[in-house]
Amino acid sequence: MKIALAQLNFIVGDFNGNRSLILHHVQRAKAGGADLVIFSELAICGYPPLDLLESGFFVDSCIRSISQLAKELPADTGVVIGGPEYNEKAEGKLLYNSAYFLLNGKIEQSFRKSLLPTYDIFDEYRYFEPNREFSILEYKGKKIAVTICEDLWDDQPVENRFSRERLYTRHPLEELMKSGPDFVINIAASPFAASRMGIKQHIFTNKAKKHQVPVFMVNQVGANTELIFEGGSLIASPNGTVYQQLSLFNEDLFIADLDDVKRSTPGTAEISYDRIALMNDGLALGVRDYFQKSGFTKATLGMSGGIDSAVTLAIATQALGSENLHILMMPSQYSSDHSVADSEQMAKTLGVRYDILSIRELFDLYREVLKPVFGNRPEDVSEENIQSRIRATLLMALSNKHGHILLNTSNKSETAVGYGTLYGDMAGGLSVLGDVYKVDVYALAKYINRHQEIIPENIITKPPSAELRPGQKDADSLPGYDVLDAILELYIEKRYSAEQIAEEGFDRKLTEQVIRMVNTSEYKRYQTPPILRISSKAFGVGRRIPIVGRY
């Protein structure tokens, strides 16, 4: 039996587009001799549909689209594809998250997801009833266990100190193995996290080895708002190695012969990854899809002369092409000369259009206008924020006038501690680096410069500064980024307490100060743009902390 893995990039709710893409790949697979073609989880509508699943007309469109697809398929070619299914029972959630098996014009069978991830960015129990009954697909003399994403994640390594490896009391594959399937299908929509690629591989190779059965996993590729899906669909051999991995960050189609996979010649035991290269490629895909899927082509951003805007610009150029960027440099009386010079150099290297708009007069006029309410109060963070908000207003004006989306350039470290201005440098349609710690922003800069100096060396080597008052440096108000980032990661990703962080060797007082900065800036992060997620715990929909509280 020849099995095709079709790893595609879907647009949520684009039923006609998604169905065409699916059909096209069924035809390609059939031309390659495939008996069975596998698509990803909820492929018919694209993942994640979120609360669109609470609208009858959306779910009906999904089901109509599945039926139509079945009719349009070439004869004698089986298709496994994800889509929502109504729960016909009188009680429980209205839907199942299902894998449909289509053959010769008909929906032959469906298989329902048992384990519904409801943590981090996942809210599946919001929509779906868990499956409790197991059946096997029989096709062309083979017995096939059809599972959906989390169904194979009943035993998963966790990074968070307080999480659990066994989140579920059911074990779908154990149930299905009782029927002695020839192979396992897993249709997935498993989002990207740079640090979890190895964990993902092992989920599938471990299951294959444990049950001595091949596993064919098809993941979605592409980005939908903040979530990036890396693809990397995978065939695990019964000996626990990787028979084949599909492309990362690109659509792909691969046809495998079941007997070859079963023969279990030693495959790759351990795929190795360059974490920073993954981040770069993932972020570029995230930016590209945000624009393409929204029907936009052009971006703007404010280039400060610092490393964050430089890396954002480099990634945006990879994603959109330099011809689609129009950036602004907006110096004030506090800007150093090199800030504009470095920025110009980079824009010229990349061939990106730029304008230099001084904010000096606007800043002076604001202070003039504000005299009745400022009185004789000394300068403070208020004046710094005004500068930042002038810049956002100028960038948004360009964006509104010319149809550019403003890219936000904040990194995860400053977003974490609230070192940013709401409606100022925190503005934008999409945050490119909001899930990248500052130390990784530097690593990305080096990666971007691996072949040629795209980011001027001076931007990488000078001490970071917001340049909102004379001589200001980040180091005046923040610890070194190596220390800060390590504390933040223990607190945010790993959920350590201050005490537990101090036990790792960090200064207790500093740790408490950092945690306090994180906790008191929740109100700012509530209003940040969507942040492209590249870690196991990004700010945004996957992290829900009360704004009001004492903690």
Added chain:
Amino acid sequence: MKIALAQLNFIVGDFNGNRSLILHHVQRAKAGGADLVIFSELAICGYPPLDLLESGFFVDSCIRSISQLAKELPADTGVVIGGPEYNEKAEGKLLYNSAYFLLNGKIEQSFRKSLLPTYDIFDEYRYFEPNREFSILEYKGKKIAVTICEDLWDDQPVENRFSRERLYTRHPLEELMKSGPDFVINIAASPFAASRMGIKQHIFTNKAKKHQVPVFMVNQVGANTELIFEGGSLIASPNGTVYQQLSLFNEDLFIADLDDVKRSTPGTAEISYDRIALMNDGLALGVRDYFQKSGFTKATLGMSGGIDSAVTLAIATQALGSENLHILMMPSQYSSDHSVADSEQMAKTLGVRYDILSIRELFDLYREVLKPVFGNRPEDVSEENIQSRIRATLLMALSNKHGHILLNTSNKSETAVGYGTLYGDMAGGLSVLGDVYKVDVYALAKYINRHQEIIPENIITKPPSAELRPGQKDADSLPGYDVLDAILELYIEKRYSAEQIAEEGFDRKLTEQVIRMVNTSEYKRYQTPPILRISSKAFGVGRRIPIVGRY
């Protein structure tokens, strides 16, 4: 047996504060002769703790606080109180959402929540394992069924066309009734929705009547960020009437004699409410608690001369006192004279400090500075947005300099259709009216003026306008608010499709246009401030729609 219902206002994570409040009310109840004192769901930490439940140190603090409370209780007084509990089994979610029974220094027993609401603003399966084993509390010769909030909502009326009355396959009270309890306790954290007060009452009176058993429901009161809890704790008699309802929007303690309740003298069959009065009081509580619980006292807002800012100012004055408000009027060349005059009149009536800052020169200077990027392009929405963003920058400057929180004044109708400027009039720390449709904003204005003219009549009667270009009126780009709001409610709250809305008698083309405006402005709402929730479906955490997609 005398049973006390203690309806209190907790701060999330304030363990010492919450425990003192609880102890104080146990002592009051004991002084009143109570044998048993009941507190609300997750009272020990305050509801909703959200992802704080994913931190070990937070959960440990909850459990320590419960133990300490048990030790501090007066002798011979039973307490039922909500808190998280560890799941000792090796598999499943790490926690239960439990009701602890405390007596004579010890945690005697715990009862776990079976039905975990995971819809709208609720994400309980994110944290908790559902209970599947039922036991009864025996105390002073009585058998007591202890349930937690949703446990009694296994059969609930729904507003959304696509939702389900029976979301669960388990029915906790049916299980518990097998043991023949003398009465039922329900500890709750059930948030306010102005239109669902009747539904809430019937949940409890229906269960009481069906099983011929008294129900004692204790709800949390107070607001935590966007969620308002109205209190309104309730004793339902076995005859299906309301024996007693506790205060709305205030803390309350009530002691009932079980025999009196059982005697079932006819109580109130149907509590009636003034929906607009409820909204007013709920919003005032929402504002008050947002400030008090964050340690802030002072607010600012921009007063445009329109009805939204007028109603927001009136509610803020109720919540915070006029002495804690400092507002700005910020006329431009397009502002009508009466806008400032009406605003001044209202500020004077209320005794609120105000300043008038013209944005004219700033607006001119922005256009000057932007010439290199604007070129000769005609004026459009870009110039309108600049005015709005200048105002936000001035308001935030006042806020930053003096420690005021900026209140957002957008209503639900304009938030829905994207009729607002990001980082402009959409800015603020808290949105007061973001869940109030424009027609209800008018109704609130009339309610506010019921005793005296607080809001100048001219503000209520003049046609709404953003005054961002000469002669602009809302009616130029939007349908009448009565029609718009009706369409929006069918689409947002009730999940009708365009077709279904048209079947209700609305123009199909207009309906599609409105839906399109809602769908294409998701990206703006992603960045709005927290919105005080007063409906069954508010923008914010309870509504999760993809930004990128075709729908």
